[in-house]
Amino acid sequence: MREVYVVGIGITSFTRLEYPLSEIAAFPAMVALKDAGLSKVDHVYVANMGSARLNHQTGLASAVVDTLSLTPAGAEVIENGPASGASAIKQGFMAVASGLHDTVLVTSAERLREVNNLEATDVVASLSHPLAEYIYGVTLPSLAAMFTRLYMQKYGVTERHLAMVAVKNHDNALLNFFAHLHEKITLEGILDSPEAMTNNPYVAEPLRFFDCCPVSDGGAAVILASAEVAKQLNKPMIRLAGVGQATDTHCVHERAEPTDLLAVRGAAAKAFQMAGVSPSDVNVAELHDAFTILEIVESEEVGFFKKGEGHLALERGETRLGGRLPINTSGGLKAKGHPVGATGVGQAHEIVLQLRGEADKRQVKDARIGFTCNFGGFGNNVVCLVFKREN
Amino acid sequence: MALEIYAYQCKKCGQLHYPFRMVCKKCGNLEPFEFNTVALPKNGKLLTFTTVHNLPPDFNVAKLSLGIVELENGMRITGQLKVPSPKIGMAVSGKVEIVREAEYSKNFGMVFYPA
Structure with a gap:
């Protein structure tokens, strides 16, 4: 298997974007091509989840490859729910590692705000089991809420811990120009003050408004290349060193231990094994905090902290900027935003920025090893990536 | 006759599944349609629950409670919850x-009440 490097990155703001979906995918691709110093690539993958339903557009990859004038390069859409982004990167990795292609553009786009928030919630809810979950009114926030209630009872996580994740990630997002929410929040404002219930109402009890990610449009791109190509481009050598994926039952109620996220555990273990590093070697991580509880639980399942102790590490400040292992320096899904199909590529963008030392005010000092966890469905399809700086 | 929701029992090894799956999770039998239907029990205990305030647009209610219930035979089911103060x-x-x-369709499912 050949080694695979990230040679270019690009991103749009994660926010409400008033231009066509294909352009949301193309713009970050142009930034990434410029960043890499390439004008052509061998292949294009486009990560997207909902174009057919949200934007009445299918065959998005064909539109994107042409608008970028990259024809006749091959192009496909990769759809794996909210983990589409990391799945597309995994496909790009396989294409370069196998020797089939030398350069692959992995771009991504989602335009959820073309429909209203309730419809967007419904489209995302269609990830759940059609007959055993969806028909009841199950939404992703509701699955996360039922999971949170069990986690609170079993491990002593409180609403305060959840709010601490939100405050931390909103603070990080203030340092990220491309983040959706540039809004300073405080524990007092969202939890303690008499107005807290107005500022921060329940969405799905016990999860409140500020425990849930915003509904974002956005796109992000990375360019993957073989070592031979990467060495010619005069960029920091950032290697995509580990790729891991695992799945779990479609229905949350079928899981033997409902507080476990086995797909996260499995995907992370495979990614670390391939990269030849352990969780304690990681300097910076982007975890899939579509709900605040998920940052805490994923930080345990991937092996950064013991099961049931993620919230204690959070309390000690280990996961904030300046801590032992900063998590979600970009603001995470919570505050950077969650354009579902593009999120995984956005996570990779942040990690590459950090490993290059280009993360400006949110730079993690001397970051050499970075990690991303992209969580599909409610934990039924998870892709983890490990990135290493080599020079 | 009371309406039922069915579990699917593997004809080869007896393993029960809910919801339906094509291949038994326990024995992996690849013969098609090798399941008997068995009505799920109606009584159980509440494993976890939530009240959702942000529902898809076809629900004409402000909020709705959902729960996962562990049934008498140990199987679990997700359902709606009509319980005043769930615990x-x-x-x-x-x-x-x-x-x-919806306009042209009705979906039947399990709704839980206090026992």
């Missing part, structure tokens, strides 16, 4: 009712 571990009893209605 983890409380005994509940289910009825099969309309849980979601």
Whole structure:
């Protein structure tokens, strides 16, 4: 298997974007091509989840490859729910590692705000089991809420811990120009003050408004290349060193231990094994905090902290900027935003920025090893990536 | 006759599944349609629950409670919850009712009440 490097990155703001979906995918691709110093690539993958339903557009990859004038390069859409982004990167990795292609553009786009928030919630809810979950009114926030209630009872996580994740990630997002929410929040404002219930109402009890990610449009791109190509481009050598994926039952109620996220555990273990590093070697991580509880639980399942102790590490400040292992320096899904199909590529963008030392005010000092966890469905399809700086 | 929701029992190894799956999770039997239907029990205890305030647009209610129930035979089911003040571990009893209605379709599912 050949080694695979990230040679270019690009991103749009994660926010409400008033231009066509294909352009949301193309713009970050142009930034990434410029960043890499390439004008052509061998292949294009486009990560997207909902174009057919949200934007009445299918065959998005064909539109994107042409608008970028990259024809006749091959192009496909990769759809794996909210983990589409990391799945597309995994496909790009396989294409370069196998020797089939030398350069692959992995771009991504989602335009959820073309429909209203309730419809967007419904489209995302269609990830759940059609007959055993969806028909009841199950939404992703509701699955996360039922999971949170069990986690609170079993491990002593409180609403305060959840709010601490939100405050931390909103603070990080203030340092990220491309983040959706540039809004300073405080524990007092969202939890303690008499107005807290107005500022921060329940969405799905016990999860409140500020425990849930915003509904974002956005796109992000990375360019993957073989070592031979990467060495010619005069960029920091950032290697995509580990790729891991695992799945779990479609229905949350079928899981033997409902507080476990086995797909996260499995995907992370495979990614670390391939990269030849352990969780304690990681300097910076982007975890899939579509709900605040998920940052805490994923930080345990991937092996950064013991099961049931993620919230204690959070309390000690280990996961904030300046801590032992900063998590979600970009603001995470919570505050950077969650354009579902593009999120995984956005996570990779942040990690590459950090490993290059280009993360400006949110730079993690001397970051050499970075990690991303992209969580599909409610934990039924998870892709983890490990990135290493080599020079 | 009371409406039922069915579990699927593997004809080869006896393993029960809910919801339906094509291949038995325990024995992996690849012969098609090798399942018998067995009505799920209606009584159980509440494993976890939530009240959702942000529902898809076809629900004409402001909020709705959902829960996962561990049934008498140890199987679990997700359903709607019509319980005034739900608590983890409380005994509940289910009825099969309309849980979601669209213009041309009615979906039946399990609704849990205090036992």
